[in-house]
Every structure is written in C-alpha cells, then in structure tokens.
Amino acid sequence: MIRVGIIGLGAVGDRLLKQFVHHPKTEVVAICDTNRERLQLIKKELQDVELYDDYKNLLLNPEIDLVYVAVPPKFHHQIVLATAKAGKHILCEKPLANSYVEAQEMHEAVKEARVIHAINFPLAYNDAVWELKRRVKEKTIGEIKRIELTMHFPDWPRVWQQNPWIAGREQGGFIREITPHYLQVIVELFGEIKHVQSFIEYPNHPSSCETGVIARLELVNGNTILIDGLSGVGRKEEILFKIYGEKGTIALKNWSVLEGENKDQERAIIDVPVNNELQDLISEIVNAINGEKARLITFKEGLDIQKVLEQLLESE
Ligand SMILES: NC(=O)c1ccc[n+]([C@@H]2O[C@H](COP(=O)([O-])OP(=O)(O)OC[C@H]3O[C@@H](n4cnc5c(N)ncnc54)[C@H](O)[C@@H]3O)[C@@H](O)[C@H]2O)c1
Structure with a gap:
C-alpha cells in the first residue's frame, strides 16, 4: 500500500483525493491546506486522516511515501523542494512551476533526491x-x-x-x-x-x-x-x-x-x-514506486514544457 499525503485540497486536489481513496493500492494518510474550513469539511468524511495547515509539518510525517502537490502554481517550487529534501516521491500539478528557473531547480532537486517524480497531465x-x-x-x-x-x-x-x-x-x-x-x-x-x-x-x-x-x-x-x-x-x-x-x-x-x-x-x-494497455495515472505512479515499468510525465518533460x-x- 502506498501512503499518500496531499498538499492543497482545492478543485483539483479534491478530484485526485477521491481517486487515491478509491484506488486499491493507495491510502490517503494526511492532508494539508492553509484553509482550515476545507480541513474541517474533509474531517467529516475521512476521520482517520491526519490534517495539517502547514505543509512543513505534513512532511515530517514518516508514514507518507508519496506527496501530491495541488496548490496554486507559485507555491509548487517551495513545496516540491521541501518534499524532495524529505525524500518523498512527488506527484505535482501542472504547470510544473511558475517560471523556467523554478522548474530547473525542481528538476535538479528530484534527481538529487532520487525520488519518483510525475506531473498530473490527464491527457x-x-x-x-x-x-x-x-x-x-x-x-x-x-x-x-x-x-x-x-x-x-x-x-x-x-x-x-x-x-x-x-x-x-x-x-x-x-x-x-x-x-x-x-x-x-x-x-x-x-x-x-x-x-x-x-x-x-x-x-x-x-x-x-x-x-x-x-x-x-x-x-x-x-x-x-x-x-x-x-x-x-x-x-x-x-x-x-x-x-x-x-x-x-x-x-x-x-x-x-x-x-x-x-x-x-x-x-x-x-x-x-x-x-x-492504458492504465490510470495513480496505477502508473504505484508501478513506478514499486520499481516496475511506468508511464509517467516526469519533471524533465515538465521542464521542457x-x-x-x-x-x-x-x-x-
Ligand atoms: N491537471 C489538471 O487537469 C488541472 C486542472 C486544473 C488545475 N490544475 C492545477 O492544480 C493546481 C491547483 O488548482 P486548483 O484549481 O485546485 O486551485 P484551488 O485554488 O481550487 O486549490 C488550491 C488549494 O491549495 C490551498 N493552498 C494554497 N496555498 C497553500 C499552501 N502554501 N499550503 C497548503 N495549501 C495551500 C488553497 O487553500 C486551496 O484549497 C494548480 O497548479 C492548477 O494549475 C490542474
């Protein structure tokens, strides 16, 4: 079972939360959002999930294998760098960053940390x-x-x-x-x-x-x-x-x-x-984390885009 932490529970974060919850090989163990009302609402649905209003605290949670970053674009950079430093695999929302320089640093960080990295491109x-x-x-x-x-x-x-x-x-x-x-x-x-x-x-x-x-x-x-x-x-x-x-x-x-x-x-x-032949994104990430062949759009492609x-x- 891959244990997932989600940072950013807005329109898109909520969409993938449901997919992670229903996937047989993933379990959502933690959610972070700076909006406490969002956290209160989700607590009613998912009682066992740890809730955070600061992503740095979520990253200290040793249970988490994979972090899904679904905050607005200008926050991708700082959160991805911290997540890579914490040694956790990363699924980031598109666009990868808010600038090319940020995207370069993010790409370097995930390579250095040797974590699985992917971007959510549903197409x-x-x-x-x-x-x-x-x-x-x-x-x-x-x-x-x-x-x-x-x-x-x-x-x-x-x-x-x-x-x-x-x-x-x-x-x-x-x-x-x-x-x-x-x-x-x-x-x-x-x-x-x-x-x-x-x-x-x-x-x-x-x-x-x-x-x-x-x-x-x-x-x-x-x-x-x-x-x-x-x-x-x-x-x-x-x-x-x-x-x-x-x-x-x-x-x-x-x-x-x-x-x-x-x-x-x-x-x-x-x-x-x-x-x-076509598997969904979450199955592909699970494959990659388990060391199997996987079809992911990585930070390298995200950088070129x-x-x-x-x-x-x-x-x-
Ligand atoms: N892959 C897709 O098909 C797709 C579609 C739409 C949007 N997106 C991308 O998804 C990302 C989020 O978009 P959205 O429409 O869900 O935005 P949103 O504003 O609805 O949600 C963002 C959430 O992040 C929270 N947040 C903001 N800063 C935070 C921080 N520092 N720490 C923790 N939580 C924080 C906000 O409170 C909010 O709940 C963007 O990068 C957007 O471009 C992807």
Whole structure:
C-alpha cells in the first residue's frame, strides 16, 4: 500500500483525493491546506486522516511515501523542494512551476533526491488522446501540415474554478492553465519546439490575466503550431486541438471527443476503442514506486514544457 499525503485540497486536489481513496493500492494518510474550513469539511468524511495547515509539518510525517502537490502554481517550487529534501516521491500539478528557473531547480532537486517524480497531465491517460497519437504515428492522416490549438471561453475563470489566483496575471490565465496539457501532447508526438512568437492581449488592470493570445510556434521538424486563445467571447467554451494532415484531419474537442474528416468525408465523431494497455495515472505512479515499468510525465518533460510556456508568455 502506498501512503499518500496531499498538499492543497482545492478543485483539483479534491478530484485526485477521491481517486487515491478509491484506488486499491493507495491510502490517503494526511492532508494539508492553509484553509482550515476545507480541513474541517474533509474531517467529516475521512476521520482517520491526519490534517495539517502547514505543509512543513505534513512532511515530517514518516508514514507518507508519496506527496501530491495541488496548490496554486507559485507555491509548487517551495513545496516540491521541501518534499524532495524529505525524500518523498512527488506527484505535482501542472504547470510544473511558475517560471523556467523554478522548474530547473525542481528538476535538479528530484534527481538529487532520487525520488519518483510525475506531473498530473490527464491527457496522457485518455483513450481518445491515445487513439489520436496512434493515428498520427501510423500516418493515417498523412504528412502533417499544421497543428492548431483553439481555446475560447465565454468566461475566464470558468464556473467550476472560481478562486483568487486563476484570474490573476502573476500565476493564472488560460495560457498557463490550458496550453501545457497540449504542449505535452505536441512535444511527445512531434519533438522539440524551437521558436515561439506570441501576441497577448491584456485588460487594463495590471494584475488581471490575459484575455487573448495569438501565437505561432515552430517545431524542430519544421511543422507550425497556431494558438488562438480568447476569453469573454459570445460562444460556448471550446478547446479544440487539431492536427491537419495531407490525407485527413483529426481533432480532440473539449478534452475527450475525437473527430476526423478528410476531403471526401464531412467531420464526424470517431468511436474510440477502450485501450486495455492504458492504465490510470495513480496505477502508473504505484508501478513506478514499486520499481516496475511506468508511464509517467516526469519533471524533465515538465521542464521542457515550462520553457515553451515562458516563451509564450514573454515573447511579443
Ligand atoms: N491537471 C489538471 O487537469 C488541472 C486542472 C486544473 C488545475 N490544475 C492545477 O492544480 C493546481 C491547483 O488548482 P486548483 O484549481 O485546485 O486551485 P484551488 O485554488 O481550487 O486549490 C488550491 C488549494 O491549495 C490551498 N493552498 C494554497 N496555498 C497553500 C499552501 N502554501 N499550503 C497548503 N495549501 C495551500 C488553497 O487553500 C486551496 O484549497 C494548480 O497548479 C492548477 O494549475 C490542474
């Protein structure tokens, strides 16, 4: 049994808490949140779990094997460094850090501590994404012509993620929140991104996050990626990741719906087969901790993604 400590029990921490609780090989033994009301609520559900309002005290708990870091991005760095120092395995939320320099230090720290390190990128464990990757690798859509990511939101922050940081320029915004998921898929499929040009629209208030982005990225293999992000737009939320090939086009719509089209066939939903090879993230972490083969997105990949993210946020 892998004993888990969770730091940060907000929208996403709560989601993974349930998965850890229900997984047959993990047990949640400790939870930390600076918000004591959250702790009181969870105490009613999980009486046996140790509760902390300071992560440093949680890290002193010798029972914990794995720490899941689900605090807002600017706190990832300090908590991950302390967790690595405590010699505990780490699952960190994306984006890995709030800057490339922080991400580098975090990557160094986990290597030095020789702990298992992973980032929560749910698309890596998603059947539709697996099928998309398979079709691209097997050249079902032919040679790649272009990759496109559209992120349109009627409201940012979204209704389910109303919190003080996500609308702020310091660590929030949809560029930081959404693009890392797709950058991970792109880098895994097509390799390194060598060039980034981005044009960001900001509202007048200096501490508010972006309301628009248009960016052009270039892969080392020569392919172009186009990013179009907009919030406050009069339409339903749409996150569309599209890969145009010579023979066909394939798209992942709103995280899980796979669509395909070609010059003879209108766009249609693709029935995604259940992939028995694909395990969930928690099973993969358990495998890694037990010394078995595991499919994890590690801090190394997180660092590469952070580099592109920083260029996206800074280039003009
Ligand atoms: N992997 C995904 O699909 C996904 C989706 C959304 C968000 N995220 C990421 O998850 C992280 C958390 O996002 P969220 O939406 O759950 O945020 P949130 O604000 O809802 O939750 C964060 C929680 O951390 C607590 N916290 C803040 N600072 C703390 C500290 N120093 N010590 C202990 N607790 C602290 C807050 O009180 C809060 O309960 C972010 O990095 C975000 O980018 C990941």
